[in-house]
Amino acid sequence: MGRKLLLEKVQVEGIRHYDVYRREGGYRSVEKALKLQPDEVVEEVKKSGLRGRGGAGFPTGMKWSFLAKPVGVPRYLVCNADESEPGTFKDRYLMEFIPHLLIEGMIVSSFALGSNTSYIYIRGEYDWIADILEVAIAEAKQNGFLGKNILGSGFDCEMYVQRGAGAYICGEETALLESLEGKRGNPRIKPPFPAVKGLWGCPTVVNNVETLAAVVPIINEGGEQYATIGIGKSTGTKLISACGNINKPGIYEIDMTISVEEFIYSDEYCGGIPNGKKLKACIPGGSSVPILPANLLLTTAKGEKRLMNYESLSDGGFASGSMMGSGGFIVLDEDQCIVRHTYTLARFYRHESCGQCSPCREGTGWMEKILLNIEKGKGKLSDIDLLWDIQRKIEGNTICPLGDAAAWPVAAAIRHFRDEFEWHVNNPEKCMTENFGLRHYADPIHVPA
Amino acid sequence: MIQFKETSLAKVKEIIARYPQGKQKSALLPVLHIAQVEFGGWLDVPVMDYVASLLQIEPIEVYEVASFYSMYNLKPVGKYVFEVCQTGPCMLNGSDDIIDYIKSKLNIGVGETTADGMFTLKTVECLGACGYAPMMQLGKNYREHLTKGKVDSIVEECRNKAN
Numbered sequence: 001m002g003r004k005l006l007l008e009k010v011q012v013e014g015i016r017h018y019d020v021y022r023r024e025g026g027y028r029s030v031e032k033a034l035k036l037q038p039d040e041v042v043e044e045v046k047k048s049g050l051r052g053r054g055g056a057g058f059p060t061g062m063k064w065s066f067l068a069k070p071v072g073v074p075r076y077l078v079c080n081a082d083e084s085e086p087g088t089f090k091d092r093y094l095m096e097f098i099p100h101l102l103i104e105g106m107i108v109s110s111f112a113l114g115s116n117t118s119y120i121y122i123r124g125e126y127d128w129i130a131d132i133l134e135v136a137i138a139e140a141k142q143n144g145f146l147g148k149n150i151l152g153s154g155f156d157c158e159m160y161v162q163r164g165a166g167a168y169i170c171g172e173e174t175a176l177l178e179s180l181e182g183k184r185g186n187p188r189i190k191p192p193f194p195a196v197k198g199l200w201g202c203p204t205v206v207n208n209v210e211t212l213a214a215v216v217p218i219i220n221e222g223g224e225q226y227a228t229i230g231i232g233k234s235t236g237t238k239l240i241s242a243c244g245n246i247n248k249p250g251i252y253e254i255d256m257t258i259s260v261e262e263f264i265y266s267d268e269y270c271g272g273i274p275n276g277k278k279l280k281a282c283i284p285g286g287s288s289v290p291i292l293p294a295n296l297l298l299t300t301a302k303g304e305k306r307l308m309n310y311e312s313l314s315d316g317g318f319a320s321g322s323m324m325g326s327g328g329f330i331v332l333d334e335d336q337c338i339v340r341h342t343y344t345l346a347r348f349y350r351h352e353s354c355g356q357c358s359p360c361r362e363g364t365g366w367m368e369k370i371l372l373n374i375e376k377g378k379g380k381l382s383d384i385d386l387l388w389d390i391q392r393k394i395e396g397n398t399i400c401p402l403g404d405a406a407a408w409p410v411a412a413a414i415r416h417f418r419d420e421f422e423w424h425v426n427n428p429e430k431c432m433t434e435n436f437g438l439r440h441y442a443d444p445i446h447v448p449a
Numbered sequence: 450m451i452q453f454k455e456t457s458l459a460k461v462k463e464i465i466a467r468y469p470q471g472k473q474k475s476a477l478l479p480v481l482h483i484a485q486v487e488f489g490g491w492l493d494v495p496v497m498d499y500v501a502s503l504l505q506i507e508p509i510e511v512y513e514v515a516s517f518y519s520m521y522n523l524k525p526v527g528k529y530v531f532e533v534c535q536t537g538p539c540m541l542n543g544s545d546d547i548i549d550y551i552k553s554k555l556n557i558g559v560g561e562t563t564a565d566g567m568f569t570l571k572t573v574e575c576l577g578a579c580g581y582a583p584m585m586q587l588g589k590n591y592r593e594h595l596t597k598g599k600v601d602s603i604v605e606e607c608r609n610k611a612n
Contacts (some may be wrong), residue, residue, distance in 0.1 A: 074469070083577050084575060084577060085575075086536045086537050086538055086574075086575040086579065087537070087538055087575075087579050088577065088579070089577045089578055089579050089580055089581075092577050092578075117467075119467075123577065124478075124482070124518070124520045125520070125576050125577070125586055125591075126577070127589045127590075128589055128590055158467075160467045162467075162475075162478065162479060163478065163479060163482060164478065164518070165478050165481065165482065165518030165519070165520040165521055166518050166519035166520035166521075166573075167517065167518050167519065168574070168575070179478065180475060181472070181474065181475050182474035182475045182476065182477030182478060182504075182506075182510075182514065183474075183477075183510075183513075183514065184513055184514055184517040185517065185518075200469065200472055241579065241580060242580065243538045243541075243579035243580040243582065244538055244541045244542075244579075245541060245542075249579075249580035249581070249582075250580050251580070283537075287536075287537055287575075328579065330537060330538050330541070330579070332541060336541060340540070341537050341540065341541065344535065344536055344537045344540045345536070345537050347535075347536075347574070348536045348537070348574045348575060351519075351574050352574065354517075
């Protein structure tokens with residue numbers, strides 16, 4: 001098993017509370033960082049190669065270095081805890097069981113960025129976790145790690161939790177800021193980027209929960225040391241939330257050198273597919289990233305073993321690869337219906353589209369309706385091409401990436417599983433009682449032309 | 450007249466103090482959560498108007514937010530709201546069957562409330578509990594790994610609590 005940097009202590013009894021967390025070595029990174037210059041902290045994060053863990057994978061240190069620093073204008077750090085990407089439930093685990101790790105990472109990051117007031121924007125449904133975070137923040141404050149003049153350094157920092165109210169779109173950073181300002185979650189047109197004009201028009205950095213937590217081991221061990229873990233540009237460890245048809249769904253911290261095959265079948269991780277069924281397909285990085293059939297999931301088009309990291313998962317582009325995304329790993333067994341699954345995702349995106357851009361507002365609804373028709377055996381063969389046409393007209397034509405996120409799952413399902421869509425159209429009676437499964441695909445599974 | 454309890458008013462004040470001077474509109478989402486809990490599980494227009502006056506913003510600014518976010522109910526709901534997730538990962542683990550079972554058990558459709566005002570059934574999109582599917586939200590907490598038996602005991606539990 002690889003090294004754990006975030007979840008090493010998660011099983012320690014009482015780790016949710018300050019006393020135990022501190023006794024186990026917590027808050028050392030704050031003590032260390034406050035003796036450095038803020039820019040030196042940024043430098044360590046740059047050296048670590050840490051990439052944003054929310055889904056986009058943008059280098060965190062570089063994002064931090066874009067932050068504008070006009071004199072006399074406050075700067076803000078906002079933690080994106082709006083985890084809503086289907087298949088993703090890792091940040092929840094981290095906040096629920098080891099909340100001080102996030103708070104510690106945020107104090108260090110706030111110091112590095114010069115943010116004296118930092119906010120955690122958490123999805124509204126995680127109501128009880130917001131309470132856990134508020135308790136942890138109060139404990140940190142009582143012990144002098146938040147508030148005025150932290151550890152005598154002269155650095156002041158307050159931290160607050162704000163609950164959203166049920167809107168996937170608020171995971172997009174500018175929609176999140178709008179929401180934090182008490183408005184509808186409509187993404188802003190960029191530029192200006194939040195680093196220049198963010199919360200209340202002030203320079204702002206928005207980072208994912210796991211990203212900010214990772215700052216703790218980076219400061220404790222040094223950025224260079226952190227960068228030695230993992231492979232290539234996939235440094236450090238990554239939390240994967242595994243779900244769907246697997247024996248052991250849950251959260252796994254991996255170093256990004258293991259293969260996808262090991263991750264699915266090893267007892268250390270997912271423990272294989274229940275009831276001895278075969279693997280049909282997998283969405284490796286949250287619902288927005290392309291679904292892959294079993295053969296392309298386990299092996300790249302070049303015939304190499306596919307690994308659980310940014311580069312390998314995206315190897316082959318969208319023609320034969322996918323993305324690391326948020327680490328929401330959804331496994332489908334041989335009996336699952338790709339059309340129905342794609343329909344539920346299309347319904348999700350229609351529900352979550354904010355409605356600002358017409359390609360997304362209208363297109364997501366059309367895709368949902370057409371997919372439902374095909375699913376129920378009421379579709380036409382031309383509907384498959386129509387779906388393809390609609391998704392192409394959404395992708396790249398919207399203010400924010402929700403349009404792309406809605407288009408990609410539909411595109412990938414058609415790209416890799418077109419036979420199954422056609423079978424639904426051609427077998428309207430059968431398709432509601434029988435699953436296409438794997439039977440009609442060539443062994444081991446349909447290989448796209 | 451609509452008015453928060455003293456404790457809620459104190460909480461509202463504390464929330465407003467989290468933001469810079471003049472940015473009290475930022476408190477809108479948290480204050481609407483408090484209002485929904487305090488005023489019967491939904492946001493009637495007079496309640497929203499009251500929130501607007503508290504935060505010194507226009508009523509329309511409250512309406513447009515309340516109608517955007519799915520957690521705010523703009524119509525009355527039952528005492529217990531079952532919000533069952535139906536997105537991909539839950540579907541793979543049988544959420545369709547759970548929804549059908551709740552419908553037949555409570556004899557209501559999605560979006561409806563039982564005649565006694567006890568239960569409302571809502572379907573929701575991904576709540577971030579994919580590894581513990583199928584699941585629903587009930588009040589502040591999640592109920593996970595749902596089975597028909599578990600649904601039975603949750604219904605029982607709610608009825609007992611209400612009595």
